[in-house]
Amino acid sequence: MKAVILAAGLGKRMGMQEPKPLLRVFGLPIVEHTLLRLKGFEVAVVYSDERVAQFLRERYPDVNLIYNPSPDRENGFSLSCAGRFVKRGESFLLLMADHIYSPEFFEKLETSEVTKVFVSKFCHKPYEATKVRVEGGKVISIGKGIEEFSYFDTGFFTCTYDVIDVAESLALKRERFTVSDVMQVLSEAGKLSFEEVNGFWVDVDTPEDLKFAEEKIRESLIKPTDGPVSKLLNRKFSTRISPFLIRFDFLTPNAVSLVIATLGVFASILFLLGKGALGGILTQFVSILDGCDGEIAKVKSIKSRFGALLDSLLDRYVDGLIVCAISLSLGGGLLVYTATFLALSGVILVSYASHLGGFRPYFITRDVRMLIFMLGGLLSAISGSALHLTLWFVGILSHAGVLYVLLMSGLEHLNE
Amino acid sequence: MKAVILAAGLGKRMGMQEPKPLLRVFGLPIVEHTLLRLKGFEVAVVYSDERVAQFLRERYPDVNLIYNPSPDRENGFSLSCAGRFVKRGESFLLLMADHIYSPEFFEKLETSEVTKVFVSKFCHKPYEATKVRVEGGKVISIGKGIEEFSYFDTGFFTCTYDVIDVAESLALKRERFTVSDVMQVLSEAGKLSFEEVNGFWVDVDTPEDLKFAEEKIRESLIKPTDGPVSKLLNRKFSTRISPFLIRFDFLTPNAVSLVIATLGVFASILFLLGKGALGGILTQFVSILDGCDGEIAKVKSIKSRFGALLDSLLDRYVDGLIVCAISLSLGGGLLVYTATFLALSGVILVSYASHLGGFRPYFITRDVRMLIFMLGGLLSAISGSALHLTLWFVGILSHAGVLYVLLMSGLEHLNE
Numbered sequence: 151m152k153a154v155i156l157a158a159g160l161g162k163r164m165g166m167q168e169p170k171p172l173l174r175v176f177g178l179p180i181v182e183h184t185l186l187r188l189k190g191f192e193v194a195v196v197y198s199d200e201r202v203a204q205f206l207r208e209r210y211p212d213v214n215l216i217y218n219p220s221p222d223r224e225n226g227f228s229l230s231c232a233g234r235f236v237k238r239g240e241s242f243l244l245l246m247a248d249h250i251y252s253p254e255f256f257e258k259l260e261t262s263e264v265t266k267v268f269v270s271k272f273c274h275k276p277y278e279a280t281k282v283r284v285e286g287g288k289v290i291s292i293g294k295g296i297e298e299f300s301y302f303d304t305g306f307f308t309c310t311y312d313v314i315d316v317a318e319s320l321a322l323k324r325e326r327f328t329v330s331d332v333m334q335v336l337s338e339a340g341k342l343s344f345e346e347v348n349g350f351w352v353d354v355d356t357p358e359d360l361k362f363a364e365e366k367i368r369e370s371l372i373k374p375t376d377g378p379v380s381k382l383l384n385r386k387f388s389t390r391i392s393p394f395l396i397r398f399d400f401l402t403p404n405a406v407s408l409v410i411a412t413l414g415v416f417a418s419i420l421f422l423l424g425k426g427a428l429g430g431i432l433t434q435f436v437s438i439l440d441g442c443d444g445e446i447a448k449v450k451s452i453k454s455r456f457g458a459l460l461d462s463l464l465d466r467y468v469d470g471l472i473v474c475a476i477s478l479s480l481g482g483g484l485l486v487y488t489a490t491f492l493a494l495s496g497v498i499l500v501s502y503a504s505h506l507g508g509f510r511p512y513f514i515t516r517d518v519r520m521l522i523f524m525l526g527g528l529l530s531a532i533s534g535s536a537l538h539l540t541l542w543f544v545g546i547l548s549h550a551g552v553l554y555v556l557l558m559s560g561l562e563h564l565n566e
Numbered sequence: 567m568k569a570v571i572l573a574a575g576l577g578k579r580m581g582m583q584e585p586k587p588l589l590r591v592f593g594l595p596i597v598e599h600t601l602l603r604l605k606g607f608e609v610a611v612v613y614s615d616e617r618v619a620q621f622l623r624e625r626y627p628d629v630n631l632i633y634n635p636s637p638d639r640e641n642g643f644s645l646s647c648a649g650r651f652v653k654r655g656e657s658f659l660l661l662m663a664d665h666i667y668s669p670e671f672f673e674k675l676e677t678s679e680v681t682k683v684f685v686s687k688f689c690h691k692p693y694e695a696t697k698v699r700v701e702g703g704k705v706i707s708i709g710k711g712i713e714e715f716s717y718f719d720t721g722f723f724t725c726t727y728d729v730i731d732v733a734e735s736l737a738l739k740r741e742r743f744t745v746s747d748v749m750q751v752l753s754e755a756g757k758l759s760f761e762e763v764n765g766f767w768v769d770v771d772t773p774e775d776l777k778f779a780e781e782k783i784r785e786s787l788i789k790p791t792d793g794p795v796s797k798l799l800n801r802k803f804s805t806r807i808s809p810f811l812i813r814f815d816f817l818t819p820n821a822v823s824l825v826i827a828t829l830g831v832f833a834s835i836l837f838l839l840g841k842g843a844l845g846g847i848l849t850q851f852v853s854i855l856d857g858c859d860g861e862i863a864k865v866k867s868i869k870s871r872f873g874a875l876l877d878s879l880l881d882r883y884v885d886g887l888i889v890c891a892i893s894l895s896l897g898g899g900l901l902v903y904t905a906t907f908l909a910l911s912g913v914i915l916v917s918y919a920s921h922l923g924g925f926r927p928y929f930i931t932r933d934v935r936m937l938i939f940m941l942g943g944l945l946s947a948i949s950g951s952a953l954h955l956t957l958w959f960v961g962i963l964s965h966a967g968v969l970y971v972l973l974m975s976g977l978e979h980l981n982e
Contacts, residue, residue, distance in 0.1 A: 456979035459923045463972060466918065470911045477907075478900075487903060491893075494907060495886045498914045502882065505922060507875045556879060563872035 151261060152240060153191040154232040156225050156329070157181060157247030158198040158218040169199040171247035173360060176367045176449055177393035180354055181247040185210055186451045187256040188243075194235040195247065196228040202247075226327035230317035237311075244307040244329070250363040252349025252370060253451070255306055265336055266308045266343045267292065269301035270351060274362055276302065279353070280330050282344060289342040292333045301344065303330065304351045312341055364393070371445045377515030380441065384517055388441030396446050403447035407461045410439045414468030418475035421527065426479075426537055430527020433472060437520035440465065462501070465516060469497040472523055473544070476537050489541035496548025503555040511551030519544055567677060568656060569607040570648040572641050572745070573597060573663030574614040574634040585615040587663035589776060592783045592865055593809035596770055597663040601626055602867045603672040604659075610651040611663065612644040618663075642743035646733035653727075660723040660745070666779040668765025668786060669867070671722055681752055682724045682759045683708065685717030686767060690778055692718065695769070696746050698760060705758040708749045717760065719746065720767045728757055780809070787861045793931030796857065800933055804857030812862050819863035823877045826855045830884030834891035837943065842895075842953055846943020849888060853936035856881065878917070881932060885913040888939055889960070892953050905957035912964025919971040927967030935960055 157171045171181035178186075181202070185193065194214035197203050198221035206213050218231045229244070236242050241261045245251070255268060267289060273279040281299035283291040292303060307313070316335045320327045336342040350370070352363035368389040372381060395401045414436045420429030443461055447453045477490035497519060504510050526540030573587045587597035597618070601609065610630035613619050614637035622629050630651055634644045645660070652658050657677045661667070671684060683705060689695040697715035699707040708719060723729070732751045736743045752758040766786070768779040784805040788797060811817045830852045836845030859877055863869045893906035913935060920926050928934075942956030
C-alpha cells in the first residue's frame with residue numbers, strides 16, 4: 151500500500167529554527183515516529199523545506215520526495231501534489247508529518263473501497279481541532295467551525311483516488327484550501343466514511359504540544375504487567391533515559407540489553423568483593439535501565455521474539471549471578487548454601503512460572519527483587535547478616551510467587 | 567450439536583464374551599474413546615446388548631439410550647432407530663461404537679448444509695473396507711464392491727436429516743441394510759459430500775484390529791518434541807503403563823503428575839543419603855513415568871493449561887531437588903557449590919529458554935538429564951567423583967542448551 155505524508159506546513163507557531171516534522175519527541179523527529187510504523191508501505195513525503203528533504207534523503211532513502219513550491223497554499227494544495235505519486239485506482243494512507251499517532255492507528259490497516267477519516271472522542275486542544283459530524287455510518291460534515299459534532303478528526307485517513315481528484319480540482323479553483331476542505335467535498339457527496347481509534351494522537355503546533363506528545367508516549371510505555379517498583383519509580387527514570395539512548399542508531403534494543411546485562415555482571419562482582427552497598431545501588435540502577443531496551447523497541451516498532459528471549463535470559467542470568475555472588479561473599483556454610491539454592495532456583499522459577507501460567511506475582515516481580523537486593527546491599531553496611539537474610543527473603547518470596555501463579559492458574563482451571 | 571453412535575453390532579468375529587464397544591483399547595472401552603471426545607455434544611447410543619446400556623448408564627448418565635431390538639437387521643436399521651432422537655431439520659454427527667478415531671476427526675467439526683462422509687487415503691485392511699468414489703467434490707458411489715475408488719469410508723459422518731429420512735424409508739423396504747446403503751442412496755441423489763481426514767482410524771472387528779488400534783494410539787502419543795531418550799526408550803514403557811493407570815478414575819493426569827513428583831523427591835532423598843545407584847535408578851523410573859500424565863490427558867482429551875503448568879513446575883522442582891541433594895551428599899567445598907550453582911540454574915534455565923524461544927536442545931532435554939543422573943548415580947558406586955562430575959556435566963550441557971536456543975532464535979531472527 152502507498153502512504154502520503156504531508157510535511158510542507160510552515161509551523162509558524164513553534165518559534166523555532168527547525169521545521170516542525172524534524173522537531174524531536176522522545177528523541178526522534180516527529181515524522182520519524184510515523185515513518186518507523188510504515189514498514190512495508192511505499193511512502194511519499196510532500197515537503198517545502200529543504201531540510202526535511204535532506205533528513206529524509208539521509209535516513210530514509212526509499213521515501214519518495216514531492217516538492218511543494220507553495221506551502222502558503224495550505225495542506226490541501228500539498229495533498230494535490232501527491233497526484234504525481236498515487237496512480238488512478240490506487241488507495242493510499244494520508245498522514246500529517248507534524249502529528250504523533252499512537253501504535254493503535256497502524257494496527258489492522260487495510261485498503262478500503264471508501265475514503266475513511268480516523269476519528270477520536272479525545273483531543274487535547276478541542277477549541278482549535280477539526281471536528282467531524284457523522285450520521286448513519288457516514289461523515290456528513292467535517293471542519294473547524296462545526297457546532298454539533300461526534301468526533302475529532304485525527305489527521306489520519308485511508309483514501310481512494312477520489313481524494314486526489316477533489317484536491318486537484320480545488321487547486322484549480324482556490325488559492326488556499328485544506329485537507330478538511332477536500333474531505334468536506336467528499337462528505338457532501340456521501341463518499342466519506344469514518345473509523346474510531348482509541349489510541350492517543352497529538353497535532354503538534356506549539357512547544358506545549360511537543361511536551362504533551364512526549365508525555366503521552368511515556369505513558370504508553372508503562373506496561374500493564376509492570377511490577378509496582380517499575381510503575382512507581384523505574385519507569386519515571388527509564389522513559390527519560392530512553393529518549394537520549396534512542397538517538398544513537400548503534401544502541402539497538404538488543405545492544406542495550408547487553409549493556410544492561412554487563413552492568414548487572416558488574417553489580418554481582420561488587421557483591422562478590424564485599425561492596426554490598428555499591429553493588430546494591432548498581433543493581434537498582436540496572437533495574438531502572440532494564441526498561442529502556444523494551445521502550446526503544448516499542449517506540450522504534452522493532453519488537454522481536456528474539457529480543458524478548460535475549461532480554462529475558464540475560465535478566466535471569468544477572469539475577470542468578472547476583473544471588474551466587476552474594477552467597478560466595480558470605481563465605482559458605484550449609485545455611486548460606488541452602489538459602490542460595492532457594493534463591494537461585496526461586497528467581498528463575500518465578501519468571502518461568504509467570505511466563506507459563508500467564509499470572510504475575512506482583513509482590514516479587516523482578517523490579518521488587520532488585521529493590522530487595524539494593525536494600526540488602528545498603529543494610530549490609532550496618533549489619534553483617536543483612537545479605538544472608540536477603541537471600542532467604544528473596545528465596546522464600548520467589549517460591550511463594552511460584553505457588554501464587556500455580557494457585558491462580560488452578561482457580562482459573564476450576565472456573566472453566 | 568447432536569451425535570449418534572451406533573453400538574448394536576453383533577461382533578461375531580471377536581470370539582469374546584464382551585460386546586465390541588466395551589472391549590478395551592489402551593485401557594478404555596472402544597466406545598469411551600469416542601465419548602471422551604464428544605464433550606459438549608448431545609449424544610445418543612443405539613444399542614442392542616444390555617451390557618452396553620449398563621456401562622453407559624453407570625459411566626455416562628447423560629447419554630441417551632436407544633434400544634434396537636433387531637441388531638441382525640444391520641447398522642442401517644440402527645441408524646433408522648435414531649429418528650427418535652434427531653429432530654427434523656437438525657444436523658448430527660454419526661459414528662460407529664466399534665471404531666477408534668484419532669483426535670484429528672474431532673477438530674473443527676461444524677454443522678454443514680450437506681451430509682459429509684469423512685474419508686481417508688489409508689485403511690489397515692483395504693480388502694474388506696467400504697470404498698468411496700468421488701467426482702467434482704461429490705461422492706458418486708459408496709460401498710464395499712467398488713473397483714475404482716479414491717478413498718476409504720472411515721465410518722464418521724456429519725449428517726443432515728436426509729439421512730434419517732432415507733434410513734427410515736429403507737427400513738420399510740428391506741430386512742437388512744447398512745449405513746453405506748443409506749449413503750449410497752444419498753450419493754445417487756447428489757446429496758453426499760466428503761471430507762478428507764489425515765488422522766488414523768481403525769474399524770475393530772478382530773483381536774488383531776484391537777492390537778493395531780492400540781499400537782496406533784501409542785504411536786500418536788510420541789510427541790514430535792520428545793527428547794531422544796524419551797523417543798527410543800521411555801515412551802515404549804510409559805505407553806504400556808498408561809493403559810493400566812487410565813482405568814482408575816482417581817488417577818487424573820494431575821494426580822499422576824503429583825505421584826511422579828513424589829517419587830522424584832524420594833529419588834533426591836536417596837541421592838542425599840548417599841545411595842547414588844538407587845537414586846539414579848529411581849530417577850530413570852521417574853523419567854519413564856513422566857510421560858504418563860500427558861498420555862492419559864491426551865487419550866482422555868482433558869489436556870489443560872493448568873495441568874501443563876503443574877507438570878512443568880513439578881518437573882523443575884524435582885530437577886532442582888536432585889541437583890541440590892547430590893550437592894549436599896558431596897559434603898561441600900567451593901568447587902562442588904560452583905558446580906551446583908551451574909547445574910541448578912542450568913536445569914531450570916534450559917527449560918525456560920526452550921519454552922520462550924520455541925527451540926529444543928535435544929542434547930539436554932529432561933529425559934537426557936535424567937539418564938545422566940542415573941548413569942552418574944550408578945557410576946558413583948565405582949568412583950567417588952562420579953556425582954561431582956555429573957553436576958558439572960549437567961550444568962555445562964544445560965547452559966550450552968540455553969545458548970543453543972538463543973542462537974537458533976537469533977538465526978531465525980536474521981532470516982526474517
